[in-house]
Amino acid sequence: MKKYLIIAAMTLLGIGQTNAQDYSVQSTELAVQKEDLSSINKRIWGKGRFLRLGYSKTETGSQFDPVEKSKYSFFMTKGTTYRFPKKAIGGLVKIGIDAVWFDIQFSKFKSPYSDLDWSSDIIETEDPDDEPELDINIGRMAFSAGMGIGPNVSVAPFALTSIKGLQPLRASIYFHYAPTMQIYAKSQGGDIELSTAFCNMMNFGGNISYRAIALGIEGRWGKSKFKPLDFESILGDGESLGSQKYTRKFANTRFYIQFSF
Amino acid sequence: MKLIKAALPTAVMLIASASCTLDEPSYPDGAASQMRLSSVSSYGVTLMKWEYDKQNRVTEINVGRDMIYRFTYTGNSEIPSTISGESYDYYYDYETDKDVRYKNGEWEWTEIKADSHGHITQYNCDETDFSIDHEPSNTVSVVKFTYDSNGQLTRMEDTYYDYLQNRVVTDVDNYTWSNGLLLQRKEVSDDSHLLTNLCEYSDLDNPNRQWDPNNAILGPMGTTGFFGVGPKKFPSRIQTDNGNYYTETIQYAYTLLPNGLIRMSKVKDGDDITVVMTYTYEKL
Numbered sequence: 136m137k138k139y140l141i142i143a144a145m146t147l148l149g150i151g152q153t154n155a156q157d158y159s160v161q162s163t164e165l166a167v168q169k170e171d172l173s174s175i176n177k178r179i180w181g182k183g184r185f186l187r188l189g190y191s192k193t194e195t196g197s198q199f200d201p202v203e204k205s206k207y208s209f210f211m212t213k214g215t216t217y218r219f220p221k222k223a224i225g226g227l228v229k230i231g232i233d234a235v236w237f238d239i240q241f242s243k244f245k246s247p248y249s250d251l252d253w254s255s256d257i258i259e260t261e262d263p264d265d266e267p268e269l270d271i272n273i274g275r276m277a278f279s280a281g282m283g284i285g286p287n288v289s290v291a292p293f294a295l296t297s298i299k300g301l302q303p304l305r306a307s308i309y310f311h312y313a314p315t316m317q318i319y320a321k322s323q324g325g326d327i328e329l330s331t332a333f334c335n336m337m338n339f340g341g342n343i344s345y346r347a348i349a350l351g352i353e354g355r356w357g358k359s360k361f362k363p364l365d366f367e368s369i370l371g372d373g374e375s376l377g378s379q380k381y382t383r384k385f386a387n388t389r390f391y392i393q394f395s396f
Numbered sequence: 397m398k399l400i401k402a403a404l405p406t407a408v409m410l411i412a413s414a415s416c417t418l419d420e421p422s423y424p425d426g427a428a429s430q431m432r433l434s435s436v437s438s439y440g441v442t443l444m445k446w447e448y449d450k451q452n453r454v455t456e457i458n459v460g461r462d463m464i465y466r467f468t469y470t471g472n473s474e475i476p477s478t479i480s481g482e483s484y485d486y487y488y489d490y491e492t493d494k495d496v497r498y499k500n501g502e503w504e505w506t507e508i509k510a511d512s513h514g515h516i517t518q519y520n521c522d523e524t525d526f527s528i529d530h531e532p533s534n535t536v537s538v539v540k541f542t543y544d545s546n547g548q549l550t551r552m553e554d555t556y557y558d559y560l561q562n563r564v565v566t567d568v569d570n571y572t573w574s575n576g577l578l579l580q581r582k583e584v585s586d587d588s589h590l591l592t593n594l595c596e597y598s599d600l601d602n603p604n605r606q607w608d609p610n611n612a613i614l615g616p617m618g619t620t621g622f623f624g625v626g627p628k629k630f631p632s633r634i635q636t637d638n639g640n641y642y643t644e645t646i647q648y649a650y651t652l653l654p655n656g657l658i659r660m661s662k663v664k665d666g667d668d669i670t671v672v673m674t675y676t677y678e679k680l
Contacts (some may be wrong), residue, residue, distance in 0.1 A: 194418045200674060202418045248662070248672055253649040254600035255632035257664045328441075354416035361440060386416035 153260070179291045180218055180229060181304050181347065181395045187212040189391025191355075193242040195277060195319070197381050201247040203275055208242035210389060216287050216307075226295045228288065233309050235283030240387070244275040273322045281315025307349075308341035308371060319361060319383060332359035334385065342393055349393035358384040424616035428577045428604040428655045431677040435617055436609060438673050444609055444616055451594075452680055457616050461497070465617065474514055475622075479505040500526050517541050521554075533559075541623065548573045549614075549638075571613075576628030581613055589639045596633040598649070602626060603656035610663050612636060612646055612672070628660075653677075 189212075193205035218231035287309040293301035313336040321328045340353020361383045415617025422472045432452065436444040447456040453474065457465040463483045467476040485500040503523040510516050521537045537556030544550050552569040565586055571582040583591040593613055605625035614623055630650045637643045644666035653659045657677060664670040 192418075196418050196421060198421050200421070201419055248660075251651045251660070253651055253662065254598035254630050255647070255649045257647050257649055257662055257670055259668075352415075356416045384418055386418045388417070390413045 148258070149167045151225065169190045169371060175294075177373065178222070178346075179294050179305065180289065181305075181344070182217045183231075183395070184232035185212075185214055185216065185349075185393050185395045187393045188353070188393040189351075189389050191240060191242065191387045191389040193240075193277070194386045195242075195244065195383060196247075197361075197383050201251060203244040203247045206243045206245050208240060210238065210240035210387075210391070212238040212283075212391075214238075214283070216289075218287075218289065223291065223294065227292060228290050231287040231289065233283070233285055233287045233311060233312065234297070234312060235281075235315075237313070238279075238281050238283055238313060238351065239278075240279045242277045246275065273320070275319075275321040277320070279315050279316045279334070279336075279385075281334075281336060282311050283313035283336075285309055285311035285338070303344075303346045306341065307344070307345045309338070309353075311338040313338055313355070313357075314335075315357065317361075317385065329358070329365040330361040330383075332383070334359040336385070340389070342391075344395070347395045349395070351391050351393055352360075353387075353389045353391070355387040355389060356385065358382055410579050426655065426679065428606075428657050431655070431657065432680060433609075433675060434678045435676045436673050437676065438622075438671050439489070441671065443617070446619070448678075455622050457619075459616055460550075463627050467620075475510040475516070476508055477506075479508065479519070498526070502526070510622070511543065513543070513547050514621065515543050515547060515549075515624050521556075544573065546573075546576070547625045548576075548578070578613065578627045592637045592638070592639065594635045595631050596635075597627065597629040598632040600630045600650060600652070601656070602628055602630050606647070606657060608650075608658060608661060610648070610661060 147284050189209075189210050191205065191208040191210055193208040194202050196202035212235055214233055215234035216231045216233050218229040220229070243326045285306055287306040289305055291302065291305040293304055296302065315332045315336045316331065318331045320327070320330075334357040336355055336357035338353050338355045340351055340355075342349040342351025344350075359382070360380045362380045431448050432448060433444050435446065443460055445456075445458040446454060449469075450454050452471065453467065453469055453476075453598065455467050459465075461484065462636070463481065465481040467481060468480075469475075470477040481503050482499055483501040484497055486495040486497050488494075489496045501524065503521060505519040505521050508516055508519040518538065518540045521535075521539050523535045523537070525533045525535070525673045535556050537554050539555075540551075541549060542551040542553075547573070550571050550573065552571075554567040554569075556565060556567075557563070558565040567585045569583045570579055571578055572582075577597055578595055578635045580595065581590070581591075581593040595613070595663065603629065607614055607623075607626040609616040610621050610628070611618060611626075613632065617623060631648050633645055633647050635643060635645045646666065647662075647664040648657055649662040651660050658675045660675065661673050662670055663673065
């Protein structure tokens with residue numbers, strides 16, 4: 136009896152040892168899997184942080200004046216994409232939320248009037264007796280600073296293939312709502328304007344990334360009511376009936392390079 | 397391969413949808429006769445403003461904050477019974493270190509008569525000058541206008557009593573037209589030459605015979621239609637000569653709406669300042 140009891144105890148102990156061994160193997164496998172998932176996530180889906188530097192084809196216009204097209208326009212965007220679920224849907228797709236911490240842009244515009252069909256040429260004359268006047272001719276420009284938030288969908292079409300080099304290739308599309316402060320300034324040929332407005336901008340775009348670098352394109356548009364600073368009244372010339380609020384629209388086609396370090 | 401085939405159109409669609417441009421502003425369409433001038437502004441700042449009553453009769457013209465014309469009508473008449481106005485100027489107050497706005501003139505036109513085309517032919521003018529260096533002085537005059545058969549203003553005659561000269565004086569403006577173009581305005585006072593305006597024109601037709609409110613000859617009052625039709629083409633230069641070694645040349649350039657009304661103008665004055673102005677119209 137004692138013998139059977141010892142055998143039974145030994146057996147139970149043995150079984151217990153086996154279970155402990157199994158559990159240890161399983162948790163090791165899980166840890167390895169976790170590590171794999173983490174490294175796969177890192178390799179394919181990146182860290183989520185991004186910095187975009189780009190060039191924009193920008194247009195702006197009011198309800199009356201002809202559209203002003205940019206001579207040049209540059210922007211910088213910094214943000215983070217929070218992706219979920221941890222394991223990609225079907226191993227290929229992740230959805231996420233983009234949080235854009237800041238988006239700044241500077242644009243310089245061409246005069247829209249030079250292209251209009253004017254009835255006659257205004258002849259510029261210079262009187263040698265005239266004393267040089269302080270004429271600040273800065274042209275036309277806009278500066279914007281804002282934030283943004285919106286959904287992001289990313290696809291890594293080669294994530295499941297065995298070709299490791301192709302796995303990190305990923306395409307993303309996104310849409311952002313971007314509350315932005317816009318400043319529009321102009322001083323050209325003696326005409327000056329300085330106006331600011333809060334704009335509800337929208338961004339829609341996408342990029343193709345490989346590891347930490349991506350190339351992308353996005354459209355950005357929005358409008359707001361601008362109220363020019365009334366220089367005439369401020370300077371006391373009394374020429375003005377007050378500045379009028381007017382709607383100014385902005386449209387950008389942005390090309391960028393993205394870094395995700 | 398399948399993936400690439402799917403990705404290419406997706407990329408093209410993305411680029412197409414991300415490409416953002418603006419349409420040129422849509423200007424009010426329709427016949428010029430169905431539109432009325434509402435304001436002239438420069439970069440969002442209103443420089444001139446017109447107001448109308450329910451019968452589409454002009455009731456007020458504001459020229460900056462410096463001048464205002466008011467029109468009152470009797471009954472359904474298209475011709476105003478009274479046109480009054482005020483002008484303002486500024487002086488510098490050294491005590492407060494500020495420019496102070498003051499009224500430097502006011503006028504009232506009454507007994508207004510018009511011809512069958514609705515062009516004003518005569519009114520009595522009661523004008524008071526409040527210029528700061530002078531005592532307020534009042535002048536009462538009778539002003540007469542003559543038009544040719546095309547409705548073009550040819551003569552203005554202003555007769556008043558000059559207290560300095562102690563006699564009745566008549567100032568006359570003669571307007572010389574040729575082929576629908578106003579070439580010259582010559583102002584004389586009892587045969588003594590006061591002022592001459594010489595006009596040069598662009599090739600741009602003015603199909604509505606619209607008077608530009610910035611035209612140096614008639615100013616904003618030309619837009620009312622009470623003083624005849626505008627020239628057949630848009631001016632490029634108007635030179636003013638006061639016969640006393642003073643000349644000023646104002647240059648003009650225009651771009652039009654499809655219906656021929658002025659869309660924008662560029663005006664360069666004698667001080668070499670160029671202002672681009674946008675004209676806003678309301679649909680009737």
